Structure formats: structure tokens, C-alpha cells
Amino acid sequence: NTASQILEVLNKTGKWMGEVCNIKKDGTILCCQNKISLFDHPEYGRVGVSIITEITELRKAEEKIKQRNEDLGLINSLNEALNNGNSLIEILQLLVRETKRIFSGFGATVYLLSEDRKYLVLQISILPPAITSQIESLIGMGMPKISIQLKPGSLFYKALQEDKPELINDPKVIQELMAECTENKLLKKNIPKIFTIMDFQSMINVPLFSNGEAIGMLDISRKEPFTELDVIRIKSISGQVTSIIQRKKTDEDLKKHRGQLEDMVKARTIELESKNTKLERFNQLFVGREFRIKELRDQVKELEEQIVKVKK
Numbered sequence: 001n002t003a004s005q006i007l008e009v010l011n012k013t014g015k016w017m018g019e020v021c022n023i024k025k026d027g028t029i030l031c032c033q034n035k036i037s038l039f040d041h042p043e044y045g046r047v048g049v050s051i052i053t054e055i056t057e058l059r060k061a062e063e064k065i066k067q068r069n070e071d072l073g074l075i076n077s078l079n080e081a082l083n084n085g086n087s088l089i090e091i092l093q094l095l096v097r098e099t100k101r102i103f104s105g106f107g108a109t110v111y112l113l114s115e116d117r118k119y120l121v122l123q124i125s126i127l128p129p130a131i132t133s134q135i136e137s138l139i140g141m142g143m144p145k146i147s148i149q150l151k152p153g154s155l156f157y158k159a160l161q162e163d164k165p166e167l168i169n170d171p172k173v174i175q176e177l178m179a180e181c182t183e184n185k186l187l188k189k190n191i192p193k194i195f196t197i198m199d200f201q202s203m204i205n206v207p208l209f210s211n212g213e214a215i216g217m218l219d220i221s222r223k224e225p226f227t228e229l230d231v232i233r234i235k236s237i238s239g240q241v242t243s244i245i246q247r248k249k250t251d252e253d254l255k256k257h258r259g260q261l262e263d264m265v266k267a268r269t270i271e272l273e274s275k276n277t278k279l280e281r282f283n284q285l286f287v288g289r290e291f292r293i294k295e296l297r298d299q300v301k302e303l304e305e306q307i308v309k310v311k312k
Contacts, residue, residue, distance in 0.1 A: 014038040031056045070102040071237045078244045088248045092124040100126055105222045106200040112216035120217055122146035134197045146181045154180055159205045160214045165231045166205045202226045206238050210246040
């Protein structure tokens with residue numbers, strides 16, 4: 001509340017209560033609750049009494065509870081989508097949407113490793129539509145499909161090797177990461193302009209590991225700098241997120257392979273049926289031929305017997 005609003009409430013009710021948070025020199029936040037009451041003093045007239053109580057730790061505890069509930073809500077939502085039979089893409093869409101929301105992000109992206117494990121392939125990305133339009137206008141084409149080659153020494157390669165969330169608040173490093181997302185020279189040339197359009201200053205790269213093996217990466221970006229507390233928070237949920245993704249990915253891979261196997265069995269069955277049909281025709285022809293030969297032999301034998309009779 002502004003000073004004028006506080007005075008207005010005090011004049012009407014004689015009481016006001018509110019919170020004030022200030023940033024200290026060391027960067028920490030100090031929160032206080034302020035209660036003001038007005039009363040008439042016989043000597044000094046209208047007097048205000050203010051009682052200030054520090055509530056920093058209380059607000060921190062409340063924020064932790066709020067964040068914990070949000071994190072559990074995210075995991076529960078993903079598990080529910082998995083149990084309901086949602087597709088992998090639908091689960092990833094839910095992940096980036098909710099991650100972007102609970103971390104107050106600018107955007108969120110999920111990559112999964114290609115089958116040969118040489119590329120990070122973009123699956124889902126959420127950016128504001130206006131930003132997407134500006135980028136497409138700048139590059140003169142629709143947003144390209146992103147497939148990041150994992151070259152030894154590259155930033156994405158290093159991130160996957162380290163297997164821990166990485167906090168990045170350096171604009172130069174962020175632009176280097178963006179440059180690794182394309183091999184297109186025109187796009188690489190326009191990275192500084194694209195970075196300016198996107199206008200975010202901080203990001204967290206989260207490698208997704210299952211049973212000690214990388215399966216992909218999640219990154220979150222926002223305009224306000226992320227903190228180490230944000231890194232700790234997302235690290236605590238990344239394992240469960242990865243487990244859900246891996247379970248769905250395995251399920252869809254099994255269905256895909258089962259479908260391929262069924263197609264192979266079907267094709268083989270058709271092939272065998274075709275061969276059986278041909279074999280039956282051959283047998284019919286062969287049996288018919290043998291029967292005809294027997295008939296001819298019987299006829300020849302009968303003629304021979306008649307000739308013998310005639311000679312006699």
C-alpha cells in the first residue's frame with residue numbers, strides 16, 4: 001500500500017496492518033509485519049502506535065510449503081497423465097507448461113536423445129506467440145526443427161556428461177547454447193538479434209537421466225535471474241520427472257516394436273499362404289498329370305492286348 005492509502009485507512013478505521021519487505025545490502029530479503037493503531041492522547045492529541053514484527057522466516061517457510069505443493073502437484077499431474085494413457089507428447093506438453101508456470105518462466109523446452117544417441121532432438125517448446133512471430137519474421141521462415149549434434153567439447157555435450165542442473169546467467173553463454181541449436185549459417189548469424197527479441201537473462205539446463213543413462217534434457221528460461229535455490233528445487237523433482245518420461249517412452253517403444261513384429265508376422269503369413277496356394281496348385285497339377293499318365297498306360301496296355309488277339 002502507498003502512504004496515502006495507509007493514511008486513508010487509518011483515518012477511517014483507526015487501524016492498519018500490512019507487510020513490508022526490503023532487500024538488505026547482502027541481497028537477503030527482510031520481511032516485517034507492521035500494525036498501526038491510532039488513539040487520542042490527552043496531552044499529545046491523535047497518536048499512532050506501530051508494532052513491527054519480523055516475519056522473514058515465517059514467509060520463507062510458507063514459500064517452501066507453497067513450492068513443495070506445486071512440485072508435488074506437477075509430479076501428480078504427470079503420473080495421472082501417464083496412468084490415463086496419455087501419449088508421450090501430451091505428457092511432455094504438460095511438463096513444459098507446468099514447469100514454465102511454477103518457475104515463472106519465459107519459456108520451457110524438452111529434448112530427447114536420438115536412437116543413435118548422437119543428437120538432442122527438440123520435442124516440445126513453449127514460447128510466447130508474439131516472440132515466435134518476431135523470430136520467424138527476422139529469419140524469413142517458420143521456426144525450424146531443432147536437432148543438436150552432441151559434439152565432444154560442446155556446451156550441450158558437457159551438460160549431459162555432468163548429470164546435474166546447470167544455472168546460466170551469462171548472456172554470452174546463453175547465446176553460445178543457442179548457436180549450438182542450428183547448423184544454418186543464417187540462423188547462427190542472427191543469434192544476437194534472436195537473443196534480443198527473446199529478452200531472457202537466465203536459464204537452467206536440466207539433464208534427464210534414467211538408471212545412470214541420459215535420455216534427454218529440459219531447459220527453463222526467464223527474465224529474472226534464477227538462483228541456486230531454484231536449481232536445488234528443480235533437481236529434487238527431475239529424477240521423478242525423468243522416471244515418468246522413461247516409463248512412457250519405454251511403453252511407446254514396446255508398442256512400436258510390437259506393431260512392427262505384428263506387421264512382419266502378417267506379411268510372413270500372407271507370404272506362406274501364397275506359397276501354400278501355389279503348392280496346392282502344383283500338387284493338383286502333379287496329381288492330375290500322374291493320373292493322366294496312368295490312363296495313357298492303361299490305354300496302351302489295352303491296345304497291346306487287342307493287337308495280340310488280332311494276330312492270333
